[in-house]
Amino acid sequence: MSRPVSHSSIVRSILAKDLKEYGRDKLWAFLTVFVLAILIGMFWVLPDSVDESITVGVSPGFEILVDQAADTLGVDVDAGQLDEVVAQFEQEEGLAIVSVESAADLEALVAGEATAFVEGSQTVVVPKGSGVQPPEDAEQIGFDIGIAFPDDFLATTASGERATVQVFVDAAVPEEIRVAMAGVIGEFAHAVAGDALPVATPDPEEVFVVLGEDRVGNQITPRESFRPLLAFMVLLMEGFVMSGLVAKEIQQRTVTALLVTPATTGDVLAAKGITGALAGLAQAVILLAATGSLSVEPALILTLMLLGAVLVSGVSMIAGSAGKDFIGTLFYGMLFLIPLMIPAFAAIFPGSASPWVKVLPSYPMAQGLVNVVTYGDGWSETLPSIGALAAWCAGLFVVGWVILKRKVETL
């Protein structure tokens, strides 16, 4: 027997009703706009570059060291040539070397008890709490490591004797950097003394085989790495709205009024899913456009976001069906939706995703988004993620259908 009214017509009616209700809820409307504005603002506040160099303070400063060595050894040194040597050393080792007058100043700077300002070739050290104003237009710098050479370091090493160098490191500097720094000092001493190193150091380009795009000098910025998380947070916000709509339908028992008409549980779920997905997708598109994320593969990114929005809507419907009241809905919303954020967090720290994170339904979306936006993946590379997401969406729809039907039977 033919239906008196088609499923699509019923879904359209429920969808129009849901959008009307959604638009009239002032709290959700405010939160939606507020969260969107906050997330877009957050994106632009995040740093858009990565400082790959390590700032090393040296005392008493290369010029003083060289002058003293020249005096002791009775030789002339070209200051311009010294600058060239230091610049070359900085480039080769990935270091930024800043001269500081004394070892005590250096220790205070690395310990955070003083602040350094660079003005031209001068480094001004201002102890914290001293009330001394820094020079105008001076650039503030922070130190990761400080190397305090003895005043006669060059003369001592040049004569083949042993010199003791003090290295100050911040507590947060990892062990491997400390060891590497000791190596650098040793290499420096050998160079000054005119000795060859006891071992041959290979050319780094021959030793390291970089797999994928070599991002040295072009690191993923905090802004880029937060992009999937921000997009996902918009979807989650809509997820809470969605679960609220479903919960309201159940708690006010309007769902029973729907299901004694030709509307089926599937129609209700489909309408809710489309409402949630549309609302989530619309905001995600606004966020992605406002953060300039749609310049590469826009169709692919929108496909991923659409599936992500459907996924979050599906989970939200389950959360909305499970809660008995507002607090219950909020609880289940947090329980089901917050874990979905984990893969987006993992994207901020590449390589940190554990196997169990990869099992989470939102992983294909977060990873797919990162790979497309950051690493330039195309449709062929992203298809497995799209397939996995679509499978999760279908599975969640079936689970939602069962839960909502059982819930209605107990009303």
Next chain:
Amino acid sequence: MTEAAIRVEGVSYAYGDIEAVKDLSFEVAPGEILGFLGPNGAGKSTTIKILTGQLTPQSGTAQVLGVDVTADDPVMQAQIGVCFEEKNLYESMSGKENLRFFASLFGMKDVDTEELLRRVGLADRGKDRVGGYSKGMRQRLMMARTLVNSPKALFLDEPTDGLDPVSSQTIRKLIKEEADRGAAILLTTHDMWEADELSDRVAFINDGELYTIDTPENLKLKHGKRSVKVRVREEDGVREDTVSLDDAGVGERIKDAVTSPGLMTIHTEEASLEAIFIQMTGRGLDE
């Protein structure tokens, strides 16, 4: 013989260990109002849920408009109307928007919402949001929503429960009009007076069991006394007489009482539906 619009045969349903309805059987003809009388928890709402497809009977069969209720048939669902005990309306939408939305679920685009609102006395409040309606107004809107598709079978679950007299009267009038139109109506209530006034037949249900089903008149005749109680004011006080309708000379005695200048009241001693219910089930309707 007219085919029953609602037919229930041996239907049972239990929530876990609690048997909500047990071996229920009855029929409702088109144009008939069957009053389902019972206290809270008797199984009235469960019966309506089964008949409207919200619950699947665990045994027995139930048909509405010739279709098995388990078939989930959209054609049958398009021809029924359900008025719930809870006021399940969309509060952020107006009365008119609620009606239009539900009409759209039945595929009706040109429903006359003005006429429906006029019938329930809400013509001037149709554009107001339901959130601002009183309990009586909400119930009247629920009734209008139930009629949006001109249903052939109506399931009304306590439609006048807790309402003011004006709202109750409006709803009772509508129920009668719908029965006159030819709709089969299953009306659950624990209001004996309402059941007596509206129902062509009443069914007594308690603890999920159907005790009896008959016209209110027959029940009262079967269970009441065939007598008339007369109170007459006399010089030395008030005299009260009980006149048996089966006694010889009953006509003369009643005539004397009616023509007596001191006549105060004259009542038949037929039983009320509530008294009959208590007599049969051992339980009051308001328990």
